[in-house]
Amino acid sequence: MKELPIHIQLQPESGRTLYEQIYESIRDEIRSGHLLRNEKLPSARFLAEYLQISRTTVDMAYGQLAAEGYVEARPRRGYFVSAFEELYALDMPSRGEKPAPSDSAGKLSVRYDFSPNAIDMRFFPYATWKKITRNILVDANSRMFSLGEPQGDLQLRTTICRYLHGSRGVNCEPEQIIVGAGNDYLLLLLEKILGRHVHVAMENPTYARAYRIFRSCGYPVSLVPVDENGMQTEALRRTGAQIAYVMPSHQYPTGVAMPIGRRMELLRWASEKPERYLIEDDYDSEFRYRGKPLPSLQASDADGRVVYIGTFSKAIAPAIRISYMVLPYPLLARYRETCGFYSSTVSRIDQTILNEFIRDGYFERYLNKMRKRYREKHDLLLSELRPFEHDFGISGSSAGLHVILTDRRGRTEDELARLAASEDVKVYRMGDFRMKEGTGGAPDSGEPVGQTKEQAMLILGYGGLTVEEIREGAGRLAKAWKVGGGGFRNGYR
């Protein structure tokens, strides 16, 4: 019988399911490099026969590996080891390309993780949150435990409305707001509102999760290049898309802030045809370090063409599964007609806690405190990166919780990430946020993303690190990359 290219030792006594054992064996083979990138895995049927186990068990293990990005399914050809250096994509956070491995399947933990998605919870007012919760549960009783309105409780929607108007210039009525358990859910709801046959355009690079969601909805997704002003309007026109998903305040991950001129071009594009809309993901507008936050794109929308989506996961805590979506009236009418009956995904208790947290000023105080903390980290990181300026361009630093380094010495992202890892530092490769033709299944008209070859770009998030960790991490990067020293990687090690 043909030899199996993978070492799989099933241990019936281990107490772990066969599926887990197979998944882990193959994952370890990939990590250890015994399975090479682009290498084909044995067919599920072959492996099942070889191991004398059910085909489904193997399918499961392969599915899990695919979900975690170790392998990719190629239609009618089978599973292949993914072409990127997975070790560095492993715990790509929720805004990154890969989903969190379920059941925390063996993550590599890195000492200095410059994750662009991590936030700092050290200063969260747990006591306040607890106090509010306690008070609510006191006079809670049935009312609080009953099912709320599908769109979310009116008080919370009113509070969000005021907050958005004051901080983001969003113009809306509470009736336009839909509260939901996370952006992913709101996008699923939006799919029901927009219908099944929608052509979406996204910036590239972009927020990979939203890309994958649109793909899982079966939408064709066109990828539009980003220049220093954001999504290129002419390229958008060429796609023939009807929906454009944009992050105008602070494009993720490039950090580009879209000026009013480009915004007006996009709004004009949307107004040209009845079914065109812009989805504005305003994911981290709370944090800006020069002047006050740019107003939202929705604030300039005279024609009801912008769907505004925001979340409290970043400004408060990832566990606060409360996001909101502001629908223009035409879409609100369709929402009520086609899916107004979907019951709310957020408990009234959680809605009430959040409402009081904002209403009583705790949210604002916390935001101000965090702006200060993040600004300190931001300034520290930039000063620590000063020695890097000879070898790297530094950009995207006006807002948000990450900066971009652009290599000037012709090194690749993989190379730089690997060098960083050798110093126990994790940085994120722009390439992982550049969507590629065909990713996620449905075909797309994604233009070649170009420029990746020439310029390696790395994302350094500082939200979750302490000042000490930022200082130490930057120091290790300087060593790993021999910044300023002009050393050659060949001389390294």
Add this chain to the structure above:
Amino acid sequence: MKELPIHIQLQPESGRTLYEQIYESIRDEIRSGHLLRNEKLPSARFLAEYLQISRTTVDMAYGQLAAEGYVEARPRRGYFVSAFEELYALDMPSRGEKPAPSDSAGKLSVRYDFSPNAIDMRFFPYATWKKITRNILVDANSRMFSLGEPQGDLQLRTTICRYLHGSRGVNCEPEQIIVGAGNDYLLLLLEKILGRHVHVAMENPTYARAYRIFRSCGYPVSLVPVDENGMQTEALRRTGAQIAYVMPSHQYPTGVAMPIGRRMELLRWASEKPERYLIEDDYDSEFRYRGKPLPSLQASDADGRVVYIGTFSKAIAPAIRISYMVLPYPLLARYRETCGFYSSTVSRIDQTILNEFIRDGYFERYLNKMRKRYREKHDLLLSELRPFEHDFGISGSSAGLHVILTDRRGRTEDELARLAASEDVKVYRMGDFRMKEGTGGAPDSGEPVGQTKEQAMLILGYGGLTVEEIREGAGRLAKAWKVGGGGFRNGYR
């Protein structure tokens, strides 16, 4: 001194920074057209002297205006109003037609509402819930506020797994369970797993919300008549459907409990083709008054053809937005491949509270107490309905929180509901649970549901009423419907 071309009224008392006031004044001058495009702004130095404020403050305001594209800096010449005609469209005019206010508008409240959905929260252990919450928030801290696993926290899934096995005979591993914020959400996720082109069959009458959700997914839905054993297998075969959505333990709303024979027929139907599955909605299996609850359909599924869906909304509280779905392995593999990246819709805090509520035995104690309460109401209602037995058949009373009255005097459901309303009592018409051809948009092959014409059926839920309300409500119904008296409605009033 030269006159200032801009109207700037600084209000030291306004609590807003000088920088903000200058920024806003100039922005408004531009928006309102008082400053024309390409018009030069006064130099920062001049404005600072004029207003007697620091030069830096003015620079910041100009910088902000430039950042937002209202003005542009021209080297060595100063700041000029940008040349976008759209700038004047910035202010917010009409946003199109407002839709009609949502359905919730103008509901009549009725004194005695026999709603089949209402539950009794009077005995909910709020104190316990509060205590658990308090303890969790004590040692909560970051971990608790971080984003959990997409499928739900492993501890909770393990607890649910044990509970389902013990109480419902469900056979599964925690890895097969997906926790989500309500059944509606889980059905949306299931759509992503099953794909876009699925033909669903449902019992008729059925749970209208699930019907509408399948319709909003664009699925054709066939309606299959229910006999005393539940969904008719032969009729199901004729539909050509691939998915059958059933409520075997206590069909909603008919109350029919599916015997093992019919269950086996359905399982056989599913096993005949690879893509066939049964969705078992086990919505209220907790409450049963004769013997112990029937095991779930999933418990008899040897072939991995049953998707089991349950919720805590009914057994604990509607506000507890936590439902769960048990996927057979083939679908679990597909879930991980196609939508394993969707982040959880339930906060870890809520998951942890629920987990401890169940794990520490509070849930079981509460269930036992509620079974007792509901049984009392159930028995009381049935005894109060004894006088009705001449005019009505009474059925569906072996489980759940409602009973069915079937009229024997040829009156219509509308008529009986109207008579009840005249006594301030609300009963529910079976007709409202009978889906009809074309409801919800997409075409369906729903067979004519027949029999509605002949027999008026009314649903009386008692979960939410007190014993007094049940007694009084039943008395008023007897009066409204002249039960036993054999009176004719013509003679009424």
